[in-house]
Structures are given as structure tokens and as C-alpha cells.
Amino acid sequence: MKALTGQAGAVWLLALGQTLTYAGVYYAFPALLPDLQAATGWSVAELAFGPTLGFLVMAALTPFTGAWVDRGWGGAMLSYAPVLAALGVAALGFAPNPLIWSLIWALIGVAQACCLYESCFAFLTRRLGTEARGAITKVTLVAGFAGTLAFPLGDALGRQFGGQGALIAFAGLVLLAALANVHGVRQLRRLQRAQAGRPEPEPGALAAALRRPAFWALAAMFGMLYLNHGILLTYVLMLFEDRGAAAAMAVLAASSIGPAQVLGRLVLLGLGARLSNARAMLWSLTGMVLACVALIAAGVVPGLIFGFAALQGAGVGLLSILRPMLIVDILGRRGFGTISGAVAVAPILASAAAPALGAGLLTLGGPGLIYGVGLGLALGGLGIGVVLLRRG
Template identity: 30%
Template sequence: MRRSPFYGWWIVSMLGFTEMTSWGVIYYAFSVLLTPMQRELGWSQAHFTGGFSLALFISGIVALPVGRWLDQHGARGLMTLGSCLAAILVVAWANVQSLLAWYLIWAGLGLAMAAILYEPAFAVVATWFQQKRQHALTILTVGGGLASVVYVPLVTRLLGTLNWREVLLWLAAILAVLTIPLHGLVLRGKPADLGLLPDGGSLAVATVTPNPTIQPSMSLGNAIRASSFWWLALAFGLTTMATFTLGVHLISAIQAQGYAPEIQALAVALLGGSQIPSRIVIGSVGRRWPQVQLAWMLCLLQSAAFAIFLFVPNVTGLLLFACLFGAGSGALTPTRAALVADVFGTAQYASISGALALLTTTARALAPVLASLLVGLLHSYQPLFGLLLLMCLISAAAIYLIRGASNG
């Protein structure tokens, strides 16, 4: 008799799809809609990006209480309500008329982001998978990685026939239809609720089988007192700063080197396009290597990318930099999620992950501002990229220092 697939695979496949939709609507659509919004409303670009930055900041601030809720109650109710809130706020976004309303809407979208983007989805995967966690995270993050590929062209195409307010109403409908029912109907609390163990083993069989494989876990309090937590916080904070700094300043840095617009566009496309293949590769390799080892090696790969940018100042060096940094950044997303589970276990995964997110949010908010100050002071991007290289090297060293804590 053929055995039915483990229900966790249905959950992670669904989450890959809903993450693509959620990221596409409430994150990537913003950049496409920015120019038509600015043209109609007449506000400065700083006001528009300020609202978006506020949402990112709030999503990090509430990550810890959201994590505690996930550990105690599971993701089903939170992600369903988060999708409802996001859809309602996208409708409000479509009707915005004042700056006060703009900031209030994005403050609310920050709460929705914390409830429906990667962090709660990672917590679900950590609960449902152990030995096959890297594979599950690959499915999830490849789905999320397709958000820009699907929704940036979609929103651009819709803007050809509709105004930006009408586009947002369509996006709100898409978000509601494609995420609310799936979160509400497919998500479940824990494998044990269905009589299963993580990865699909039978709980009934495990009760009569000696020494079932159960991953040890730490509480949030014990995790915060462990040195490995702070090494991870340092590494995650520095890699986050490097990634967000690059996102803001890459095109300006390329322009400063005098490259043609076509080369600039190709470099940006390669940086984004290399992330999905790297996640697929890491999904295969990651099952055989300890997550700590993978993580510090990926940080070294990013360091090598910055070194190439600095010391190979030609088109080949630029394009190689884009490929290597994009691959490292893409593969780090699922690896970081798996690393937290490997080091601290899954019993309070969401709370610990939320505490780390709270710390990395500060790095994410400060990175573009501090980078702009440095460039303005030195009138060159070379020192900035040298600093980013150093930050990735420190991240690799910090993760290496906890190599003995991973279960692999």
C-alpha cells in the first residue's frame, strides 16, 4: 500500500506559494509604484521611503512577541489574521490621501509583515522538519525568491492599463484570495497533532521504539545567556548591514566607476538572479554538511565577492562580484534559519529567532544611513566596500566560533 506524503510537505509547499504572494504584494510592488505615487501625491521620496522603512523597523520590533505567540499557539491563526490585515491595509494604501495616513498604513503593514513573511514561516518549518529541514527551507525560500520575478513584471504590466490605486486594489484582492484561505485551511500546529513526528515518522511507532531521535532545545532565557546567541547576533547583524547597504548603494557605486547603464542593469540582474539557483544547490549540499560550516563558508564567499569588486576593477570583476555575492546572500537565507534551529532546537525557535530579528533590525535600519555618511565624508565607495568585506569576514569568524554547537 502506497504511503501518503508527509503533511509537512503540503504545508511547506503552500508556504512557498503564499510567501511569494506576500513578498510580491507588500514588499516588491512598492518600488514599482513609487514613481506614479510620487507624481500624483507630490510628496518627497524621503516620505515614501520613510513609511516603508517604518514598516521594516516595526516588523523587527514586534518579532519577539510574535515569536512567543508562535511558540505557544502555532502559526495558523497568526498568519491568517496577518493576511487579512495586510489585504485591508493594501486597500487603505490604494486610497491614501495624507502623510499621516501613509505612515499609519505602513506602521500597520509592519505588523502584517511580522505575521506573514519569512520569520513565522521559518518557525513552521523548524517545527515540522528536523533531518529534512534544509530541503524544506529550500522549497520555502525558492518560492519566496520568485516574488520579484513574478510580481515586479506583473505590477509593471498592470500599470500600463491601470492607475496605481487600481493596481493596488487588484493586488489586495490577489493577496486575500491566494493567502487567507491557504493559511487558514492548510496550516496545522505541530506534527504531534496528527500523530506524527518531525519529518513524518509515526508518533505511535516512536512510543514503542527505544531512543527516538529528538533534537534537544533551549529556552529563550538559556539561549540569551549562551555565547552562541551573541556570536550569531553579531554575524546576522553584520551580514544584514552588508546586504542592505549594498541594496541601497550598489547602483551608485557602479555609476561612480563609470560603467554603462547596460552593464549596471546586467550586474543588478545577476545579483538577484543568482540567489534562486544557490538556494537550490544549498538544499542538496546542506543536508550533508553542518549548518555552522555552511554559514561561515557562505560569509567567506561574500567576503571574496567584495575583494573582487575592490581589486578587479573591470567588467568581468563586477559581474563576478554580482554572481558571488548574490549566490552567497541567497544561500544564507535558508541556512541562517536552519542554523538557529540546529544550535538552539525548536521548542522556542520562534522566540529565539524573534530576539535575533530584534537585534538585526537595528543593523538593517542603520546600514544605509551610516554608509551614506561614510561615502559623503570620504567621497569614495572604495572604503565602504572595504568595510563591507571586513564585516563579512568578522561574520564568518563569529559563526566559526560556535561550530561545535551545531548538530549538523
């Protein structure tokens, strides 16, 4: 039990909570998409509108949740929001039509705004200060396995219970996440009571940040990259099969995206101060461009879907750590929770648009159009990143 006490233990508990929450909420939809189509008879667009609405709600609330973290409410959000998310995921298993399906996703969006990475990282940054990078890295190292857990589990549960029945089982993962978060938050609060008092909110920080071009460059860059990842991840099984991979091979490759995220984060952790946040970001962006190239080339050599999984996973894995760090480096620590929440609106909106936009691209031009748009978004993000760093 010593491993689960003190600051380190609290961080590992929050890491477990994030892993189970992402597996049970974020990855459940792409992992079960083929089974959900078969179980409901609804179109991809009808199914995708639910997560899209959930992300829109999340985007609308994230600036507020960042401010709530600054006010000291982050622990409560991390503790109770997963319970709401679990109830929502379970309710999806009983949704009788697309309207109810989408309304339930809107409720899940409220929970997502309060308990996913953005709130967790803001909470850790406010609580741990300069020690936050190490804590965030640990959280993302573990949470990188969320997809590795979700895709095989979704395949097995979908075969056994159907798409909607499997969602009820996924809700159990999210309840376990709530339990882990409660204990992690409680431990950090005990430590804080023995240290300095809670920092007060810093008015005016967001207004000052909004006047800086760097704020908008960061938002645009992360928005493009998360739109790229959201589209490709949502339809990853379909895209892999389009490249000529068998169903089992497609599931295996999709499941390897998570370990690739972890590997990228381990490299960052191992290099430490020898690799600046700026240079690590350029590595990440370049990796996502090369991932799209590998996916296109997989039409000739299907095994390259594993190259895509490795490059995309590593690139996105680094981004999730670097986003809060780059915000601090470029925009400062003052009012971090509020500013981080504002920057996050763009990538969350991108994630919201990804399922529906991907469905539209499939309808208009098939998988080939998705490959082209994905590459264009990755190149755009890389270009903005290069300009941002040169001017920074």
C-alpha cells in the same frame, strides 16, 4: 491536484505564499523607488523612513510572534496577516504625504512580523521537527524568485501606472499569498490531527539562551549581514547605474539576485549531509564579501554587477536557510520559536535601519561610501562567524 496534497503539497503552498508576500511587500519598495520619487516628489529619506518604521515595528513584535508560534498560533498568523499586509500596501498607493506613508508602513510592520520567513520557519520547525530543513529549503527555493518577479513587474507597472498606482497592483500579489497560506496551513493541521498533539511552550528557554555568548554572536553576525544586504538591495538600481550600467542592464542584474539565491539553495540541497551547516555558513559569508569586491570593481568593468548579483544572492540565499538551522545546532531546539524570534530582532532592526542609513550614506559620501560600508559589514560578519564556529 495530488501535488498540492499531503505534507509536500502544504510546504509548496507555503512556499508560494512566501514568494508572493515578499514580492508584494518586501521587494515592492526597492523595485518602485525611482517611480515613487517621481510620483510623489518626496526625498529618498522621506520614502525610506516608511519601510524603516515598518521593520522597527516588526523587530519589536518578532519575539512575541515566536512565542505565539510556540503556543500553536503560527497557522492563524500565516493565514490572516497577509490580508492586513495587502490592505496596507494598497493604502500606500493613496498616501497623500510622508506622515501617512510612514504610519501605513507601521501597520504593514505588524503584518510582516506575523507572516514573513521568521514566523513561517518557526511554524515549520515546530510542526515538522527534524524534517524542517528540507521544508525550509523548499520554501526558500521558490521564494528566492520573489525579487525576480518584483523588479521586472515593478518596472512595467511603474511605467504604466506610476509608483503609487503600481503599489495597488502589488497588493493583489499579497492577497494571493493569503489564499495559498490558508490552504497550506489547513493541510498541515489535518496531518497533525492524525499524529501527536501540539507541543507545549517551554518556559525559561529564552532566559537560558540569553546567558550564552553564542546567542549574542549569532545576533550580531546576522545583524551585520542583513544590514549589508538591506542597504545594497534598497539602492541596488541606483548603485548599478552609478557603476556605469544602463537602466535595462541594471534591472536585469537586480532581477538575477533571486535566481542566484535559488542556485545557492539548490547547491545546499544537492550536497545534503555532505556539507555541514557550519561550513555552508562560511561559504555564504565569504560569498557576500566577494560580492562587495565585485561591486566596487564594477566601476571599471560594469558587467561585474552580475557577479555581485550572483555572489550576494547565493550568500543571502544560504543565510535564510541556515539561520534557523544554526540556532538549533548551537542553541538547541528547546523553545525554538521564542529563541529564534529573539535572535531575529538584530537582523530585522538592521533591515529597518538599512533604507534610512543608506540614504544618509548617500548624502554624506555618495555611492562610494555605501560600497565601503557594505564591504566592512560583510568582513565583520565573516569575522564573527569564524570566531563563533571555532568556539562552538
